[in-house]
Amino acid sequence: MSNAPGYLYLPGFNINTEQNLYYERHDAVRAYARANALDRIVVRSTRDRIGIVAAGKTFTDVRQALRELGYDDHALNAAGIRLLKIGLLCPMDPEIVREFAHGLSDIIVVEEKRDFLERQIGRVVCDLGTPVRIVGKFDERGKPLFPIQGAMDFDFIADTLWGVLAQRVAPPEAARHRARRLETIAKRTSVASLRRSLNFCSGCPHNIGVRLAEGQVAWGSPGCHIFAALSPEPTRRIEAVTQFGGEGLPWIGLAPFTSRKHIVQNVGDGGLFHSAYFNIRAAVSAGVSITFKILYNGAIANTGGQASVSARTIPEIAQLLATDRIVRIAVITKDRRTYRSVDLPSNTIVREPGDMEAVLKEFEAVNGVTVVIYDGQCANERRRQQKRGKLPTPTQFTIVQRMCARIAARAARSPIACRCKR
Numbered sequence: 001m002s003n004a005p006g007y008l009y010l011p012g013f014n015i016n017t018e019q020n021l022y023y024e025r026h027d028a029v030r031a032y033a034r035a036n037a038l039d040r041i042v043v044r045s046t047r048d049r050i051g052i053v054a055a056g057k058t059f060t061d062v063r064q065a066l067r068e069l070g071y072d073d074h075a076l077n078a079a080g081i082r083l084l085k086i087g088l089l090c091p092m093d094p095e096i097v098r099e100f101a102h103g104l105s106d107i108i109v110v111e112e113k114r115d116f117l118e119r120q121i122g123r124v125v126c127d128l129g130t131p132v133r134i135v136g137k138f139d140e141r142g143k144p145l146f147p148i149q150g151a152m153d154f155d156f157i158a159d160t161l162w163g164v165l166a167q168r169v170a171p172p173e174a175a176r177h178r179a180r181r182l183e184t185i186a187k188r189t190s191v192a193s194l195r196r197s198l199n200f201c202s203g204c205p206h207n208i209g210v211r212l213a214e215g216q217v218a219w220g221s222p223g224c225h226i227f228a229a230l231s232p233e234p235t236r237r238i239e240a241v242t243q244f245g246g247e248g249l250p251w252i253g254l255a256p257f258t259s260r261k262h263i264v265q266n267v268g269d270g271g272l273f274h275s276a277y278f279n280i281r282a283a284v285s286a287g288v289s290i291t292f293k294i295l296y297n298g299a300i301a302n303t304g305g306q307a308s309v310s311a312r313t314i315p316e317i318a319q320l321l322a323t324d325r326i327v328r329i330a331v332i333t334k335d336r337r338t339y340r341s342v343d344l345p346s347n348t349i350v351r352e353p354g355d356m357e358a359v360l361k362e363f364e365a366v367n368g369v370t371v372v373i374y375d376g377q378c379a380n381e382r383r384r385q386q387k388r389g390k391l392p393t394p395t396q397f398t399i400v401q402r403m404c405a406r407i408a409a410r411a412a413r414s415p416i417a418c419r420c421k422r
């Protein structure tokens with residue numbers, strides 16, 4: 001512990017806080033959970049042999065899955081199945097687990113992601129002195145059961161529970177019927193295989209904003225522009241993704257160890273105002289060559305269009321960037337007239353979307369940090385504002401239509417002329 005002047009040294013303070021947290025506060029939380037019945041044994045009988053545990057939304061899915069399998073409360077009692085709904089995940093109350101596990105031979109833990117509940121339950125059950133088999137992430141033979149990755153819906157839970165329960169209790173007729181129905185569906189060969197691929201909304205500025213010049217490599221970060229990671233077009237694709245707030249930072253570490261001299265880092269304006277602005281300054285200090293492409297759509301679009309806290313206008317950002325020794329700045333806009341009488345730094349150019357590739361190629365040759373600001377409003381947010389009367393309603397529409405050959409042939413024979421452009 002440092003004794004340097006100005007350093008606040010409180011002997012034992014942290015240790016006391018830790019002790020207070022894990023003994024007194026955790027005990028108080030568990031007592032609160034008990035007093036308010038946050039954890040509840042929802043279904044039970046005296047003959048139960050099997051217990052199912054889940055928390056939160058997963059518990060609701062488990063209930064729905066069991067109903068689908070024909071297990072209402074009466075059938076659960078008849079089959080000897082007990083249900084525990086956990087409301088307090090951590091610190092878990094060992095008392096409710098002991099009460100729940102009493103008399104059971106098997107516990108099935110249903111939870112998404114890691115085995116957070118399963119490990120805590122296992123530790124309590126271990127001390128009971130009676131053998132209780134716990135399955136969750138893996139079954140009793142060590143085969144994966146409820147996955148660590150992704151999410152689970154009630155269909156998946158129903159299938160998996162059916163597999164586990166069928167080995168332990170005689171399943172009701174509804175469960176057999178459902179299994180037969182699913183088998184029939186699986187055997188169908190004519191199931192439509194049409195899939196809608198992931199893409200930006202119609203009119204989204206990122207359609208152009210994420211474009212690259214040939215041979216360039218772009219990285220992304222959380223935000224709608226991350227869809228570019230799945231783009232089949234190399235001139236739009238992002239190759240790697242940082243965490244929110246980490247935009248560009250890995251390049252500072254990587255740049256000295258690779259033959260590549262430059263990358264493009266996409267940054268949403270939400271990310272920029274949250275924290276990524278400091279990454280631009282860090283890149284300047286590190287002396288790396290990078291182009292930060294700020295996709296300025298005016299909203300935190302992929303979480304519902306909230307406004308960015310501490311947002312600045314594009315001219316204000318350009319002024320700040322120039323103060324922070326950014327070598328070149330480009331503002332790309334559909335309407336250059338809006339920037340005609342705007343005060344921009346001397347190293348800033350204003351270009352149109354069609355110039356994106358040329359600007360990026362030019363900036364790639366620059367030694368140091370450059371910034372492209374793509375000025376394009378989120379199309380979803382624009383539609384919202386139009387509906388609320390905050391923006392004028394559009395008066396011109398373009399209809400893009402593609403007909404199947406059979407309908408097109410019929411239309412061609414029709415005496416009514418179609419005026420749309422095909």
Ligand code: SF4
Pocket residue numbers: 199200201202203204205206224297301302378379380381
């Ligand atoms: S929500 Fe807005 S920014 Fe996101 S994909 Fe749609 S139009 Fe683009």
